[in-house]
Amino acid sequence: MNAGTLNAGHLRAFIERIEKLDEEKRAIAEDIKEVYAEAKGTGYDAKVMRKIVALRRRDKDERREEEEILDLYLNALGMA
Amino acid sequence: MNAGTLNAGHLRAFIERIEKLDEEKRAIAEDIKEVYAEAKGTGYDAKVMRKIVALRRRDKDERREEEEILDLYLNALGMA
Amino acid sequence: MNAGTLNAGHLRAFIERIEKLDEEKRAIAEDIKEVYAEAKGTGYDAKVMRKIVALRRRDKDERREEEEILDLYLNALGMA
């Protein structure tokens, strides 16, 4: 992009969209923290909970990845 | 909490609340990536944009902190 | 660390150890590339192979993580 096509208003719009989304993201991160705090107050161990969440997430990712690799195989074998 | 007071259903509810929030958080992170990609497609440099966003965020944090300090002073002086 | 305790020879030794290890690491990365190239020359699809390697690695990581979480559970229950 050269100077002639630069459009500050356009850039500003992108920046503001990002900032708005970023705020939402931070708000949700806050909510998550609060849930951990609440669980902790109820007697649960946050560290264990984090492990559980991470492990369940990994399971889910792995299942997705297995499906992807199956597709790759099928494609490689000309069967898809 | 000892084994006797463990309440699996309660824990599960916490975990699921966290997972739900986590998914929302990830969805927003995706959206942000897409905005960067769109901006890039329009000719902007994502790296520069990230710097701008980070800088503006720091500015904002600093302004907020300054206001908090001002409030502290005013309160201390019985003027708030 | 203040200037008086600075010991350039010591720092140099750290740097050189790192550089030596880094060269070994790069050499291995080269070897890996060569294996992929050889496999490709034999008719295999590098992309599929990378997926397989990544998936097997993830399996292994997940097994390790499951053991860690089991330990955490046992500890939380006062059984370890």
Next chain:
Amino acid sequence: MNAGTLNAGHLRAFIERIEKLDEEKRAIAEDIKEVYAEAKGTGYDAKVMRKIVALRRRDKDERREEEEILDLYLNALGMA
């Protein structure tokens, strides 16, 4: 390669060679981290050290490239 020529044993051998090399690579990466940690414990700043290592590496690459260019010139002039 079509299904008829697929040779699972051969593929497995490639995969295992890659995994073995990958483990060595990770072990070395671990060693490097440990050296940084040790240096940190001695009072050095890891970030600065990384800069030094990167800079020296660039220097080395440049020197090698300059020599290659020199060789090219010499060859072009029939003097090598």
Next chain:
DNA sequence: TCAGATAAAATCGCGC
């Protein structure tokens, strides 16, 4: 050139 993997830096949460 582009996305995807890898490594580095920054940030956050926990313990002492």
Next chain:
DNA sequence: GCGCGATTTTATCTGA
């Protein structure tokens, strides 16, 4: 309160 370890985010690097 502060370092330490873990997570998240950013930047670099590699391969398609």
